Amino acid sequence: LRWFARVTAIPFVRRLVVAKMLRDAGFDRMPNLDAP
Amino acid sequence: VIATSIAALARSFREHADDPVRGLERCLAAVEAAREDRAILSLVPTARAEAEAAARRFAAGKPLGDLDGIPLAVKDCIDVAGVGSTNGRRSASETARHDATCVRRLRQAGAVVFAKTNMHELGILPFGINPHHGTPRNPWDPERMPGGSSSGSAVAVASGIAAAALGTDAGGSVRVPATLNGLVGLKPTFGAVPDDHVAKLTSDLDHIGPLAWTVDDAALVFETIADRKLDRAAVPGRVAVARDFFVGAENGVERVVREAVSAVFPGAPDVDTPMCRWAAPVEMVIVGVDASTAHGELLRSGADELGADARAILQLGAAITPEKRAKADAMRRAIRAELDALFRAHDLLLGPAVGCWAPRLHPDARRFGELDTNRMAQLAAVTFVANLSGLPACAVPCVREGLPMSLQIMGRAGEEARVLAAARLVEQRFGPRVPPRWFGHSVPGAASPPS
Numbered sequence: 001l002r003w004f005a006r007v008t009a010i011p012f013v014r015r016l017v018v019a020k021m022l023r024d025a026g027f028d029r030m031p032n033l034d035a036p
Numbered sequence: 037v038i039a040t041s042i043a044a045l046a047r048s049f050r051e052h053a054d055d056p057v058r059g060l061e062r063c064l065a066a067v068e069a070a071r072e073d074r075a076i077l078s079l080v081p082t083a084r085a086e087a088e089a090a091a092r093r094f095a096a097g098k099p100l101g102d103l104d105g106i107p108l109a110v111k112d113c114i115d116v117a118g119v120g121s122t123n124g125r126r127s128a129s130e131t132a133r134h135d136a137t138c139v140r141r142l143r144q145a146g147a148v149v150f151a152k153t154n155m156h157e158l159g160i161l162p163f164g165i166n167p168h169h170g171t172p173r174n175p176w177d178p179e180r181m182p183g184g185s186s187s188g189s190a191v192a193v194a195s196g197i198a199a200a201a202l203g204t205d206a207g208g209s210v211r212v213p214a215t216l217n218g219l220v221g222l223k224p225t226f227g228a229v230p231d232d233h234v235a236k237l238t239s240d241l242d243h244i245g246p247l248a249w250t251v252d253d254a255a256l257v258f259e260t261i262a263d264r265k266l267d268r269a270a271v272p273g274r275v276a277v278a279r280d281f282f283v284g285a286e287n288g289v290e291r292v293v294r295e296a297v298s299a300v301f302p303g304a305p306d307v308d309t310p311m312c313r314w315a316a317p318v319e320m321v322i323v324g325v326d327a328s329t330a331h332g333e334l335l336r337s338g339a340d341e342l343g344a345d346a347r348a349i350l351q352l353g354a355a356i357t358p359e360k361r362a363k364a365d366a367m368r369r370a371i372r373a374e375l376d377a378l379f380r381a382h383d384l385l386l387g388p389a390v391g392c393w394a395p396r397l398h399p400d401a402r403r404f405g406e407l408d409t410n411r412m413a414q415l416a417a418v419t420f421v422a423n424l425s426g427l428p429a430c431a432v433p434c435v436r437e438g439l440p441m442s443l444q445i446m447g448r449a450g451e452e453a454r455v456l457a458a459a460r461l462v463e464q465r466f467g468p469r470v471p472p473r474w475f476g477h478s479v480p481g482a483a484s485p486p487s
Contacts, residue, residue: 001404005344005351014355018324021352021409022360027317034359034366 040468040476042199042253046102049094056090056105059199060148062477063107066197067151070475074170075191076151077112078119078128083150090146102256104146109198110139111186112152113159114244115233123235124157124185126168126341136233138202138244138261145260151198153188157346159204159237160327161185162212162416163395163406167343171402174216175471176439180394181406183216183415185209189247190217196476200248200257204234206241207319208390208419211431211444214247216394218433218440218469220254220459221247223419225449226426228262238326241319241423249468251432251459258452270453272301272461273383279306280313281387281418281444292441293388296434300461304386311374312421314367316413319420321364324353345405372425379448384458389431389442390415418444428452432459434466 008014022028048054060083067076090105099105110116113123115136120128139149154172156164164187165171172191174182182191186203190213193201203210205223214221222245229244236242246257255266277297282290297304328335328350334342335350342350378385391414398406422429427449431442443462447455470476 001344001348001400001407004407005342005347008348008351009339011355014351018352018355022317022320022356025317025320025409025413026314027321027360027364030314030317030363030367032363032366033370034362 040196040470041250042102042106042248042256043250045106045199049105050099052094055094056087056148059105060084060087060107060150063150063197066475066477070195070197073173073191073195074154075172075188075195075197076109077122077154077169077188078152080116080119080150080152082118083148086143087148090148093146100146103142103260105148106199107148107150108142109151109153109189109192109201110149111155111189111201111203113155113204113235114139114202116149116152119152121152121235124155124159124166132233134233137230141261141263151192153186153192153201155188156185157343158327158331159185159206159209160323160346160349161406162208162412163401164213165401165405167403167405171397173473174394175473176218177394179396181216181397183213183394186213186247190214190219193217193219193247193249194471196474200246200253202244202257202261203247205243205245205423206237207323207423208416210245210247211389211419211429212416215389215431215440215442218471219247219249220251220433220463221245221431222254222258222452222456223422223429224258224262224452225428228264228452237330238323241322243423251456251463254430255456266453266456268453270457272458273454274381275301275304275384275386275458276307276378276382277304278309278312278385278387280309283313284391284414284417285388286392286414289388289391289393289441292435293443296443296462296466297386300465301386307378307382309374309378311367311370315371315420315424316417318364318367318371318424320409321356321360322368324349325356325361328353343405345407348407368424371421375425375427383447383454385446387418387444389419389444391417393439393441422446428455430455430459432462433468434462436466
């Protein structure tokens with residue numbers, strides 16, 4: 001986890017990790033009620 | 037009257053079988069005996085003087101009320117004048133000059149706020165782990181997580197160190213540790229309790245609430261910090277079960293919770309809450325964005341001082357785009373609308389308070405923290421619903437044996453009295469249980485289980 005904390009300080013890495021975490025959590029499948 | 041309750045202490049004070057100074061001394065002895073349990077981070081230096089003042093009031097036959105002289109603890113993100121707050125970080129802020137309003141109200145009611153409790157760093161996860169101060173020991177099983185983020189408050193009460201405690205709850209941080217430690221935990225309606233001088237995780241998900249042995253104790257503390265009387269004649273009304281709240285629950289959770297519902301609320305119908313099923317990803321996005329914004333300066337100047345899990349979450353939160361935040365906000369509004377519609381036909385919504393039994397605590401987690409988002413969602417997805425909607429919710433124990441498990445009872449905004457009325461019925465059936473590790477110094481003769 002310490003290693004994870006260090007690499008997520010890198011903006012490129014954190015964008016990739018956030019994308020994967022949200023995908024795994026189902027965020028991408030969630031209906032977008034904010035869409036026009 | 038439960039032997040471990042505030043009510044029992046108050047009665048023993050009124051009958052002069054005990055007094056607030058002796059009560060405080062027992063708590064301080066428990067703090068010392070339980071030093072390795074890591075529930076308490078600091079003591080409040082004015083506590084003894086406050087206990088002595090309370091003792092004089094009882095001697096004169098003029099107590100202030102049922103909280104007079106009662107020894108309480110508060111989470112270390114809530115300011116108590118004269119003590120620094122760590123908010124779960126390695127070191128404390130400068131000494132607080134003012135009490136938070138909730139603490140001031142407790143003290144005005146005569147309560148002896150004597151200790152500040154350990155917590156998950158920044159209150160950022162529901163595990164209750166702290167790599168800086170040590171993780172509070174779950175008195176039911178030391179190999180399992182205490183739950184958080186108000187882990188020290190829960191362990192302090194469940195272990196018999198304090199009569200009751202305050203926690204804060206942005207995603208289940210009162211109800212999750214209350215559940216894993218076999219206590220009653222109340223998250224009030226958003227805004228019911230002033231949150232000044234409290235370190236918050238988000239802009240509008242944080243709530244201050246009590247962790248206590250009994251529903252009446254939780255109600256008493258809530259009435260004091262909210263400065264509002266509850267209708268003790270309130271009734272549960274029409275009760276329904278949210279079947280979606282069991283989705284993803286660990287083996288056995290649904291069975292014991294449904295058995296409790298059947299025993300206490302026979303015939304309660306199931307209802308669907310499809311929007312609430314998205315609570316976990318919505319909460320992740322909002323907490324990520326809000327926490328990284330609130331603690332941006334900390335991340336820039338003191339990232340190395342943070343535990344690995346808190347640091348990673350703040351960093352990841354900074355990468356969440358405004359579009360994702362807008363999508364999460366829209367679903368949050370839909371969740372509230374769904375619940376408002378349900379509460380036109382029903383008065384209370386039931387489900388499990390957590391989706392799993394107290395998770396096992398990996399040795400590395402004690403040292404570095406824990407960032408298992410699947411486990412987080414399983415543990416707290418149901419509690420997230422009440423934070424996102426701002427509605428009151430109470431976790432009340434609902435098993436008679438084995439590891440603790442609780443029923444969560446949600447109600448309409450401002451209807452804490454109804455929520456607690458239902459919790460009282462559950463309590464009458466299942467009652468409080470004393471864990472195997474119990475210091476029991478908060479009440480006289482407390483070496484025996486409550487009766």
